[in-house]
Amino acid sequence: MGEDVTQVLHPSVTEVVLSCRELTTRQINGRLRELPEGSVVRITEARGTHNLAVGLRHRLDITIEGNAGYYTAGLSDGPDVTVEGSVGWGLAENLMRGVVRVRGNASESAAATAHGGTVIVHGDASSRAGISLKGGTLAVAGDVGHMSGFMAQAGTILVGGDAGHALGDSLYETVIYVGGKVRSLGSDSRVEDLTEADVRRVRGILDIAGRDAGFDHVDPENITRVASAKQLYNFDALKDQRY
Numbered sequence: 001m002g003e004d005v006t007q008v009l010h011p012s013v014t015e016v017v018l019s020c021r022e023l024t025t026r027q028i029n030g031r032l033r034e035l036p037e038g039s040v041v042r043i044t045e046a047r048g049t050h051n052l053a054v055g056l057r058h059r060l061d062i063t064i065e066g067n068a069g070y071y072t073a074g075l076s077d078g079p080d081v082t083v084e085g086s087v088g089w090g091l092a093e094n095l096m097r098g099v100v101r102v103r104g105n106a107s108e109s110a111a112a113t114a115h116g117g118t119v120i121v122h123g124d125a126s127s128r129a130g131i132s133l134k135g136g137t138l139a140v141a142g143d144v145g146h147m148s149g150f151m152a153q154a155g156t157i158l159v160g161g162d163a164g165h166a167l168g169d170s171l172y173e174t175v176i177y178v179g180g181k182v183r184s185l186g187s188d189s190r191v192e193d194l195t196e197a198d199v200r201r202v203r204g205i206l207d208i209a210g211r212d213a214g215f216d217h218v219d220p221e222n223i224t225r226v227a228s229a230k231q232l233y234n235f236d237a238l239k240d241q242r243y
Contacts, residue, residue: 014040021045025052032056032079050088053081059098070107073100089126092119095136099208108145111138114155118205122214127164130157133174139205141214149176149226150186158205160218168226172233176226177202179218190229198225 016039018028028043032053035041043052043064050069053062053076060079064072070088073081077096086104095114105123112128114136121138127145130138133152139160146164149157152174162180169186176189177198185191202220209215 016041017044018042019044020047020049020052025049028052029054029056032060032062035060046083046085048088053079067104073098086123091121092117092136095119101213105142106140110140111136114138118208120209120213122212124161130155130174130176133157137205137208139209139213139215141209143180146183147186149174149189152176156201156205158202158218160215168228170232171226171228173228175201178224178226179215182224182226185226188229188232189226192225192227194221194223194225198223 037058039060041060041062046064046066046068048067048069051071052064052068053073056076056079058078062079062081064083067085068083068087071090071093072087074093078098080099082101084103087102087106089108090112091106091110092100092114093112095117098117101120103122106121106125108126108128109131110125110129111119113132113134115134116136118137121140124142125140125144127147128150129144129148130152131150133155135154137156139158141160143161144159144163147166147169148163149168149171151170153172155174157176159178163178163182165184166186167182168176168189171189199220206215
């Protein structure tokens with residue numbers, strides 16, 4: 001079994017280093033849960049390891065070196081996680097609080113069912129980004145794939161690039177902002193006029209994302225707002241039927 005490595009970053013800050021080569025995923029997540037509030041952690045030798053930094057319920061500052069696998073930073077309430085690479089599907093699934101940042105690309109279903117917190121992807125995200133979003137914020141500097149925002153119920157999605165087909169299908173209260181082109185809208189989603197409140201909202205997200213996140217091309221005053229047409233809120237079994 002490997003041992004934790006610590007190094008002093010500042011007289012009052014010690015960084016804990018956990019190696020995926022030396023420790024199992026269960027051991028790493030267990031040690032993360034044991035660390036005191038506010039600890040600084042670096043996870044090394046990730047090499048696509050799945051389920052890193054999941055199920056955490058306190059504030060930690062975690063950096064993952066390299067690419068990570070599926071469900072990175074999922075089921076968490078508090079930590080800030082930065083991945084210095086790309087990630088597999090289910091990034092920050094069911095996130096409650098904290099900031100999860102990916103400096104590469106994200107696979108399917110990024111920020112799925114996130115109730116809170118902010119998920120920032122510097123590159124592209126694949127299909128179904130923000131699926132069933134329940135209150136969190138997803139910001140993707142590049143493009144997103146088809147069915148992004150599917151059944152998103154609350155929260156905000158910002159796409160700096162283009163959006164694939166069926167954007168916002170079965171959308172509820174989530175609002176989606178797109179800086180590029182929308183290939184097509186999904187069922188019950190529509191383009192609406194941009195308001196001053198929308199501009200402030202986008203600017204706030206960009207401030208959180210930071211200048212190095214790749215959103216330089218996004219103009220908050222020239223962006224597409226996609227929201228629900230609210231025709232699917234109440235199911236009518238007799239609608240459009242003929243006898």
